[in-house]
Amino acid sequence: MATKLLIEAIREGLMQEMEADERVFILGEDVGTRGGVFRVTEGLLDKFGEMRVIDSPLAESSIVGVAIGAAANGMLPVAEIQFLDFIHPAMDQIMNEAAKFRYRSGGDFGCPIVIRSPYGGGIHGALYHSQSIEALFTHTPGLKVVAPIDPYDAKGLLRAAIHDPDPVLFLEHKRAYRAVRGEVPDEPYDVPIGKAKIVREGSDMTIISWGWYLQESIQAADDYMQEQDATIEVIDLRSLRPLDKDAILESVMKTGKVLIVHEANKFGGLGGEISAIIAEDAFAYLDGPIVRIAGPEVPAMPYAPPLEKAFLHDKDDIRAAIEKLAAY
């Protein structure tokens, strides 16, 4: 099977769904002639033309609003928000409109839109090109949120998201676009939304993560397992809402120890929700405290390299947390 970069898998997924289904079109800032600032949509304008690859005005609220309107009239729009940091002007459209269409119409209207957006730091993007604000969206019933890091998952989840009857925020870790490579089938396929993936099986500890920090977590776990007579289960959540509660609980009941690793800040973050689920439903199985590695409580990622490094965690930090938790 061919190996592809994350960015190639997403592009291929977009291309194949646009070929397969005339209802699918894309809109966003610079997605046309420039092929997106990260080149995710490169080549799509030439292939599908200006009617289906729309260079939008620089106005996020209407990028989402237009997508919602088109979806109400039978299309399957894929909107791009250039950086997740710029999504805030569209919050009303996402949270008050898209997420509530089905509920507020008593099921008469769905809102089958996908909002793709690069997120996450470590690329010298500073405050406004690095944010991991997924928890703002996972708190919103009516929305679905996915954050695949494996190219295979990205292509399959994108197809599932496009054909999902409800709005899906599709998060792409920008640091991983050209840094993560994996096997990706050439043909189209679905990866179901709401299912986590066990990327390392183990019995002594569970690490729950997603996004770039999943990569760091896998490395930390592999390093640890090479040196110690212990096995660590690593779970890639992939979907953040709905959350795969069963996969989380099943693993925790087996291992009794949990480390949650995410790039977003800790307070009010998704790690807190995962911790609460475990405390409510698997308390008796725990052999130690639930440990979270998360971003610091500062407004956003700073620019200067030493500051950015200080904000971020890496596999060594995760390794240290593993050792501490293993001691219980």
Next chain:
Amino acid sequence: MGRTEPSRTATATRDDVAGLSHDDMRRMYETMLLARQLDERMWLMNRAGRAPFVISVQGHEAAQVGMGFALDTSKDWLLPYYRDLALVLHFGMTPRDMMMSFLARKDEPNSRAKQMPGHYGSRKHRIVTSSSPVGTQFAQAPGVALAARMRGEDTVVVTSIGEGGTAQGDVHEGLNWASIYKLAVIFFVQNNHYAISVPQEKEMAIENVSDRAVAYGMAGVTVDGADAIDVYVQAREAVERARRGDGPTLFEAKVNRLTPHSSDDDDRFYRSREEVASYRERDPITVTAQRLKDLGALSDEQDQDIRNRVKASINDATDFAEAAPPPDPEEAFTDVYAPEGSRV
């Protein structure tokens, strides 16, 4: 009130151009009257403690019906706002639907009793579900029109708002989108000069909202919203322009809000009784009725027949809705996501 006599871009007495039969005119009038009297019934029931909330169309009926009759409801779309009772009736919703919604009965068609009254929506009638944050529909309407264009359909999309809502950023964004792509959207501003309590001069520095149209490179029209025939004449031009691909229109109807903002408001705090009484002199129901009578389209007898029909219809709707059950408590938890595994 100087405001009720806005500038016009065309003469207001071109009945021949309107292409309306007397029968059409009477249907317009009946829809106006139905909306008005339904609204009045809801206020009575609200004041009698039978329902917690009503938000009114009163004063906007001619503007809405004039716009509605210029559209083809078999293929055109509406993204309404909360005063659009007459427009949604024209699009096919019924007095029973409205009364079910007002009394929040099980399976009322707008939202299955999840939303407050006045939050219209019906896929069957091509009315996109609406919300309370004002202006969001202006950013969505170009998308509805875009979808139609992608399929080669000549659909026209109308979206409504009050002049107060036009201060929102989404309004600018929607106008901009529609004008860039010359989309078939009528941006229908029903200017009643008040955003709840804030008068127009504190909402904007201009007299006519439609003056902004030039900045978007689109047509702008301001019309007296008291006379349904006048509105229709202008609306038809805008609809024809949109349908032949010549782009959107910022269409403003000057109206007066005859009631407080909603049943929870008390307008005595911000406008005099004399001011409100002066609006009654230009009540769209009486203005339009007189226009029809002048044209020979409405006899006193016909007027009475219409009034009888309207009253019977409202009584029927009230009885029907009062007899209907409330939603089951479990319905608070339905319609969040499509059933698992479903695909579009």
